[in-house]
Amino acid sequence: MANPSLLILAGDGIGPEVMAEVKRIIGWFGDKCGVTFDVSEDLVGGAAYDVHGVPLADATMARAQEADAVLLGAVGGPKYDVLDFSVKPERGLLRLRKEMDLYANLRPAQCFDALADFSSLKKEIVAGLDIMIVRELTSGVYFGEPRGIFPAEDGTRVGINTQRYTTEEIRRVARSAFELARRRNNKVCSMEKANVMESGILWREEVQWVHDNEYPDVELSHMYADNGAMQLVRWPKQFDVIVTDNLFGDVLSDCAAMLTGSLGMLPSASLGAPMANGRPKALYEPVHGSAPDIAGLGKANPIACILSFAMALRYSFDMGDEAARLERAVETVLADGVRTADLMGPEGGTPVSTSGMGDAILAAL
Amino acid sequence: MANPSLLILAGDGIGPEVMAEVKRIIGWFGDKCGVTFDVSEDLVGGAAYDVHGVPLADATMARAQEADAVLLGAVGGPKYDVLDFSVKPERGLLRLRKEMDLYANLRPAQCFDALADFSSLKKEIVAGLDIMIVRELTSGVYFGEPRGIFPAEDGTRVGINTQRYTTEEIRRVARSAFELARRRNNKVCSMEKANVMESGILWREEVQWVHDNEYPDVELSHMYADNGAMQLVRWPKQFDVIVTDNLFGDVLSDCAAMLTGSLGMLPSASLGAPMANGRPKALYEPVHGSAPDIAGLGKANPIACILSFAMALRYSFDMGDEAARLERAVETVLADGVRTADLMGPEGGTPVSTSGMGDAILAAL
Ligand SMILES: CC(C)[C@H](C(=O)O)[C@@H](O)C(=O)O
Numbered sequence: 001m002a003n004p005s006l007l008i009l010a011g012d013g014i015g016p017e018v019m020a021e022v023k024r025i026i027g028w029f030g031d032k033c034g035v036t037f038d039v040s041e042d043l044v045g046g047a048a049y050d051v052h053g054v055p056l057a058d059a060t061m062a063r064a065q066e067a068d069a070v071l072l073g074a075v076g077g078p079k080y081d082v083l084d085f086s087v088k089p090e091r092g093l094l095r096l097r098k099e100m101d102l103y104a105n106l107r108p109a110q111c112f113d114a115l116a117d118f119s120s121l122k123k124e125i126v127a128g129l130d131i132m133i134v135r136e137l138t139s140g141v142y143f144g145e146p147r148g149i150f151p152a153e154d155g156t157r158v159g160i161n162t163q164r165y166t167t168e169e170i171r172r173v174a175r176s177a178f179e180l181a182r183r184r185n186n187k188v189c190s191m192e193k194a195n196v197m198e199s200g201i202l203w204r205e206e207v208q209w210v211h212d213n214e215y216p217d218v219e220l221s222h223m224y225a226d227n228g229a230m231q232l233v234r235w236p237k238q239f240d241v242i243v244t245d246n247l248f249g250d251v252l253s254d255c256a257a258m259l260t261g262s263l264g265m266l267p268s269a270s271l272g273a274p275m276a277n278g279r280p281k282a283l284y285e286p287v288h289g290s291a292p293d294i295a296g297l298g299k300a301n302p303i304a305c306i307l308s309f310a311m312a313l314r315y316s317f318d319m320g321d322e323a324a325r326l327e328r329a330v331e332t333v334l335a336d337g338v339r340t341a342d343l344m345g346p347e348g349g350t351p352v353s354t355s356g357m358g359d360a361i362l363a364a365l
Numbered sequence: 366m367a368n369p370s371l372l373i374l375a376g377d378g379i380g381p382e383v384m385a386e387v388k389r390i391i392g393w394f395g396d397k398c399g400v401t402f403d404v405s406e407d408l409v410g411g412a413a414y415d416v417h418g419v420p421l422a423d424a425t426m427a428r429a430q431e432a433d434a435v436l437l438g439a440v441g442g443p444k445y446d447v448l449d450f451s452v453k454p455e456r457g458l459l460r461l462r463k464e465m466d467l468y469a470n471l472r473p474a475q476c477f478d479a480l481a482d483f484s485s486l487k488k489e490i491v492a493g494l495d496i497m498i499v500r501e502l503t504s505g506v507y508f509g510e511p512r513g514i515f516p517a518e519d520g521t522r523v524g525i526n527t528q529r530y531t532t533e534e535i536r537r538v539a540r541s542a543f544e545l546a547r548r549r550n551n552k553v554c555s556m557e558k559a560n561v562m563e564s565g566i567l568w569r570e571e572v573q574w575v576h577d578n579e580y581p582d583v584e585l586s587h588m589y590a591d592n593g594a595m596q597l598v599r600w601p602k603q604f605d606v607i608v609t610d611n612l613f614g615d616v617l618s619d620c621a622a623m624l625t626g627s628l629g630m631l632p633s634a635s636l637g638a639p640m641a642n643g644r645p646k647a648l649y650e651p652v653h654g655s656a657p658d659i660a661g662l663g664k665a666n667p668i669a670c671i672l673s674f675a676m677a678l679r680y681s682f683d684m685g686d687e688a689a690r691l692e693r694a695v696e697t698v699l700a701d702g703v704r705t706a707d708l709m710g711p712e713g714g715t716p717v718s719t720s721g722m723g724d725a726i727l728a729a730l
Pocket residue numbers: 090093094250560561591
């Protein structure tokens with residue numbers, strides 16, 4: 001049987017640096033565990049624009065469709081701020097999500113013991129926090145039509161976007177959330193604004209339908225998204241799995257990520273329907289951005305990207321043990337006080353560069 | 366000259382209880398300061414539905430249009446959850462906002478010194494916090510057409526809402542934000558998702574236009590709303606005035622409110638264009654909801670509603686000194702350790718009921 005294929009799209013800013021460490025980890029799994037991938041690389045975001053004039057070339061899109069999993073670094077940077085909306089780096093990422101139909105975006109918000117002091121929240125509020133946000137990723141206001149800026153009669157303008165969800169779009173992401181909950185603490189909280197948006201009413205009804213018909217064993221609650229933001233700040237440990245739409249998911253998952261104090265640590269998985277080989281279409285990427293201010297300086301923390309690869313092992317390749325092994329190595333290194341600049345707190349630690357962190361994790365493996 | 370008129374809409378849940386304390390404060394200003402209002406009362410929300418079958422009667426709407434200021438308690442409760450979307454308690458509030466054209470919703474997120482320990486955030490992150498969120502309140506996805514749940518050909522359904530902003534809708538709320546900033550720390554941060562939504566691009570451009578043409582002296586920055594949620598959690602004191610749209614404002618202002626740990630304390634003002642007498646159309650309400658679980662028990666904290674009246678003194682009646690006097694009385698009472706149940710922490714204090722808190726504030730005045 002052929003090796004599973006990985007397409008690496010390192011992208012912009014710190015993307016290539018953090019991805020370099022992931023490549024070393026992939027190499028380690030090949031050398032030491034006989035877990036070998038066919039790795040290829042291509043361009044996305046500003047890096048693709050510089051070469052092709054678009055943030056994702058058609059050939060790259062085709063390769064992503066073929067790959068068993070895509071690993072993405074980060075996209076964007078001030079250099080590209082002046083570009084037209086249609087060719088901005090983000091459009092490359094959004095095209096991947098949409099055309100691969102990666103409807104379930106899994107964003108764990110986890111607080112690492114060694115880093116609980118980093119949170120702006122009190123330690124007892126966040127220590128041990130482990131929630132999973134499932135964000136719908138291919139629909140809603142991100143993709144709904146009509147959209148655009150239109151001239152008004154009096155010479156002024158109107159900006160329009162459309163929030164649009166179908167029964168099936170809601171049901172499939174709800175199923176992803178319920179499946180995950182069954183393997184966790186069996187609780188799902190669904191968030192929308194059903195009190196002001198009809199699309200939120202449909203969201204609530206369809207999530208409830210999936211629950212009643214397919215997952216009655218999972219505990220389901222509903223919450224307005226504004227209250228959700230409050231509750232995340234007040235007492236995040238009340239949640240297990242949260243399922244929400246594309247836009248609320250964008251804001252709430254970033255809020256949750258920041259609660260943990262471990263932003264440079266958080267991975268994500270974006271999953272679609274199973275391919276012919278049974279694996280889901282999948283893209284893995286760190287939650288952090290391209291951090292142009294520190295790009296190229298060897299300061300970036302590669303852990304979020306490395307943990308994204310761990311998610312790939314778990315969700316694409318059914319290698320839960322290997323994933324757990326990699327996650328444990330990261331925890332060991334943190335417990336040993338190994339720190340990239342972003343993790344360096346008042347209590348000190350051993351300062352390392354991006355590759356120094358890679359070295360430490362390889363040693364711990 | 367006739368006394369200025371106040372329309373009180375106490376609404377549901379704890380609304381009537383907290384409003385009873387506000388009425389005593391209004392009485393005090395009349396007796397002791399010669400500041401007399403013509404006060405009348407009417408129904409909104411579930412209370413209106415119970416009597417009229419709608420959450421806001423046309424006659425009430427007309428009275429609100431005439432009033433110099435409207436004071437609202439809270440709307441909603443489990444009893445009304447089964448009602449159709451069109452007559453839910455919230456629709457009464459939304460009708461007031463829309464028909465009075467209250468486009469600028471001012472939501473201060475302020476941390477009271479005596480309560481800094483109540484926040485889930487570390488004390489040094491929130492102590493002294495004082496930010497003002499200006500939320501657009503009459504447009505965007507709350508009111509855009511088309512909207513609704515539509516049948517699809519295959520028997521499934523589609524939920525649709527429309528995010529829609531015009532040049533003028535953006536410019537006028539931006540002006541409110543810049544005006545406030547000039548009286549504060551002269552900084553405005555505007556939040557949207559211009560990287561994925563064209564309506565966000567228009568928002569950014571129009572806010573920038575107002576800045577460049579009318580308020581070049583105010584410091585303006587732009588931030589994506591997801592990053593805004595992160596930054597609010599990470600270091601809220603970086604902000605002075607935040608201006609954002611209706612939906613982001615709903616979520617971000619609740620997030621900011623919870624940061625302060627003083628949710629039962631936070632007032633809001635919703636302001637529209639000036640009326641013939643020069644006063645803006647205005648509605649004042651606490652940020653907290655109707656709290657049906659404690660309604661009628663005399664446990665509710667009336668401070669948010671009382672501080673909403675202080676905002677009315679300041680923004681509708683140009684009585685900044687009287688407003689400050691009332692705010693100082695509240696601070697004194699808190700510093701003295703007077704505590705409704707929601708404010709009772711491990712360090713203790715003097716427990717009081719809703720009216721006990723009213724007594725204390727009257728005494729401090
Ligand atoms: C880069 C941007 C388009 C993206 C989004 O809004 O989805 C990012 O914020 C994210 O959450 O992955």
